[in-house]
Amino acid sequence: MEIDNYIKIKSELPEPITLVAVSKTQQLNDIQQMYNLGQRVFGENKVQELVEKYQTLPKDINWHFIGHLQTNKVKIIAPFISLIHSIDSGKLLFEVNKEAKKNNRIIDCLLQIYIAKEETKYGFSVEEVNNFLLSEAFKELENVRIVGVMGMATFTEEKKQVMNEFSSLKTIFSQFKENYFADKLYFKQISMGMSQDYHLAIEAGSTMVRIGTLLFGS
Ligand SMILES: *Cc1c(COP(=O)(O)O)cnc(C)c1O
Numbered sequence: 646m647e648i649d650n651y652i653k654i655k656s657e658l659p660e661p662i663t664l665v666a667v668s669k670t671q672q673l674n675d676i677q678q679m680y681n682l683g684q685r686v687f688g689e690n691k692v693q694e695l696v697e698k699y700q701t702l703p704k705d706i707n708w709h710f711i712g713h714l715q716t717n718k719v720k721i722i723a724p725f726i727s728l729i730h731s732i733d734s735g736k737l738l739f740e741v742n743k744e745a746k747k748n749n750r751i752i753d754c755l756l757q758i759y760i761a762k763e764e765t766k767y768g769f770s771v772e773e774v775n776n777f778l779l780s781e782a783f784k785e786l787e788n789v790r791i792v793g794v795m796g797m798a799t800f801t802e803e804k805k806q807v808m809n810e811f812s813s814l815k816t817i818f819s820q821f822k823e824n825y826f827a828d829k830l831y832f833k834q835i836s837m838g839m840s841q842d843y844h845l846a847i848e849a850g851s852t853m854v855r856i857g858t859l860l861f862g863s
Pocket of ligand 1: 667669856
């Protein structure tokens with residue numbers, strides 16, 4: 646792992662911003678080393694890999710799921726996952742609610758919003774979220790808690806475009822907050838920013854950055 650980068654990023658990050666150390670594909674001992682430096686929040690994007698790491702590494706790690714999640718795999722992570730960043734359909738959220746209930750838990754989730762120009766990124770459109778949050782079915786979900794939004798900018802060197810996309814997510818967050826979560830203090834997270842664009846994301850109002858390559862090397 647890149648200890649100097651870890652220490653630098655930790656010291657630069659404004660206090661309320663959560664650093665999610667993206668440990669996908671990384672070895673157990675590298676993750677353990679970062680844990681030993683005090684890191685407790687790690688992000689994974691593959692269910693099987695996450696479960697193996699969860700079973701082996703210290704139990705006080707907060708595991709975040711950050712990749713596309715298939716509904717048939719929700720049950721595997723439902724007993725222990727601390728935050729799912731990547732809710733990209735109503736169907737998935739219903740499944741998380743069902744499995745959370747079986748485990749007698751309330752699982753925190755972020756709505757992944759489609760902000761990039763690229764076609765391949767998963768996520769809700771704003772219109773889909775509006776329809777969904779207004780539906781009766783959503784109001785009946787008791788075992789999930791929507792704590793904010795997540796987005797990924799287009800993979801480009803064009804800083805202006807990336808900044809526009811992050812700013813649009815911030816605006817979308819504020820609208821959802823006002824329209825649906827005005828009295829919900831827990832609706833406060835904007836998960837945006839990765840190794841190459843986290844400075845811009847923070848400028849645009851990120852509360853959670855997801856950093857892999859800079860911390861672990863590529
Ligand atoms: C891999 C990944 C990251 C981390 O990306 P880096 O460029 O390695 O910092 C962040 N978010 C998601 C959803 C990822 O899949």
